[in-house]
Amino acid sequence: MTADAIVLGAGIIGVSTALQLARRGKSVVLVDRKEPGLETSYGNAGLIQREGVVPYGFPQQFGLILRYALNNRIDAHYHWSALPSVSSFLAKYWWHSNLTRHQLIARAYAPLIEHSISTHNELIEEAGAQDLIAKNGWTEVFRTRAKHDGEIREAERLKAEYGVTFSELSPSEIAAQEPNLSNDFVGGLKWEDPWSVKDPLALTRAYVALFEKLGGRVLKGDAKSLSKTATGWRVVAGDGTVEAKDVVVALGPWSDTVTKPLGYNFLVGVKRGYHMHYGTQGNAKLNGWTMDAERGYFLAPMNQGIRLTTGAEFARRDAPKTPVQVERAEAVARTVFPLGERLDKEPWMGARPCTPDMMPVIGKAPRHEGLWFAFGHAHHGLTLGPVTGxxxxxxxxxxKTLIDISAYRPERFNA
Structure with missing residues (x-):
């Protein structure tokens, strides 16, 4: 089988890339070991984060780092056994999170985020997936006045510098918005711009259906079988092989299985995350996507139920699940919202691919013709799928590219 391009990885980044190529008249084969959307893209808070111009940094305050070191939080957890293997990544992640460097990174990162809604909207409309989208932002609620005031100041800065919009919520306004939420909160902040996705897997599949409608093909295959040919690239997929001039590596945290054999070394860490779905007690209803800011968990009213999501777990990518953050978050969440029974047999876990400078790797490989990279989107894979594609x-x-992508070039890791 031959095609113009092969895309390796059928998460939201790979699916979006394959679809964007097909929309430009290219014949494309999308290859993954699983059905599309079943890995990291499946489990997230379901947000297209137009406000997320500042990537999540490593804590800089010594006292806060010590509190994280106790390893008893919801928003972060780590495996002691993994620390030696992730220490280099964490050290550089901490270095890039310095206030000055972090602000420079945010300015380079913002153009991607600024086009997140518009590029999703094009695909949503073409795919007929409007019923999967809510356009009413998301809300942070605060337990302390200090946290509230600090986040409001930061929101005002982001509004002035990047044009994002928000509204400040009083306790009574929180109660009007979420009448089944407890009164534990002194105030809130509603980000107005983001869109919410009621079922991220269904959205990915809607994009896949549009891709196939445009002539794209989806095959199960082994990305590690990628090899160079005289005119391009070959991969084992379906019942044989596929050859194409161009290949895009969009394998998220598994991208190294292809890039390393080709001589590329990217310092990519993994932040694992968990979720669980719940019913509700009685007639309780959660109206919108809500984050308990101090505790670090999310409650999202998905089609599958109320999705509770955790923060980051620093562990080896393929280590067994340790969903202690779900247990911690559920215990707290039940005190602020009447969650019902668990709807999943066990917590879901996914692995977010993260670079130490918090920006994805997007662009042409420096030493191979026809080889392209699109991975390392950390917490914003769903947000940035269509614009990356x-x-x-x-x-x-x-x-001419929609934005200048030089800041995301692979050469920053591989000369």
């Missing part, structure tokens, strides 16, 4: 597709087809 668009700029990669534009670069492959020789168009």
């Amino acid at each position: 668009r700029v990669i597709a534009e670069a492959i087809t020789g168009e």
Whole structure:
């Protein structure tokens, strides 16, 4: 089988890339070991985070780092056994999170975020997936006045610098918005711009259906079988092989299984995350996506039930699940919202691929023709799928890219 392009990885980044190429008339084969959308893209808070111009940094305050070291929080957990293998990543992650460097990174990162809603909207409309989208933002609620005031100041800065919009909520306004939420909160902040996805897997599948409608093909295959040919690339997939001039590596935290054999070394860490779905007690209803800011968990009214999501777990990518953060979060969440029974047999776990400078790797491989990279999107894979796919597709087809992607170039890791 031959095609113009092969995309390796059928998460939201790979699916979006394949779709954007197909929209430009290219014949594309999308290859993954599983059905599309079943890995990291499946489990997230379901937000298209237009406000997320500042990537999540490593704590800089010594006291806060000590509190994290106690390893008893919801928003972060780590495996002692993994620390030696992730220490280099964490050290550079901490270094890049310095206030000055972090602000420079945010300015380079913001153009991707700024186009997140518009590029999703194009695909949502073409895929007929409007019923999966809520356009009413999301809310942080605060337990202390200090946290409230600090977050409001930061929101005002982001509004002034990046044009994001928000509204401050009083306790009575929180109660009006979420009447089944407890009165534990002194105030809130509602981000107005983001969209919410009621079922991230269903959205990914809607994009896949549009991709196939445009002539794209989805095959199960082994990305590690990728090899160079005289005219391009070959991979074992389906009942044989697929050859194409261009190949895009969009394998998220598994991208190293392809990049390392080709001589590329990216310092990519993994932040694992968990979720669980719940019913509600009685007629209780959660109206919108809500984060308990001090505790670090999310409650999201998904089609599958109320999704409770945790923060980051620093562990080896393929280590067994340790869903202690779900247990901690559930215990707290039940005191502020009438969660019902668990709807999943066990907590879901996924692995977010993270670079130490908090920006994804997007662009052409420096030492191979026809090889492209699109991974390392950390917490914003769902948010940045369509815009990443668009700029990669534009670069492959020789168009002017929507934004300057030089800040995300692979050369920053591989000269």
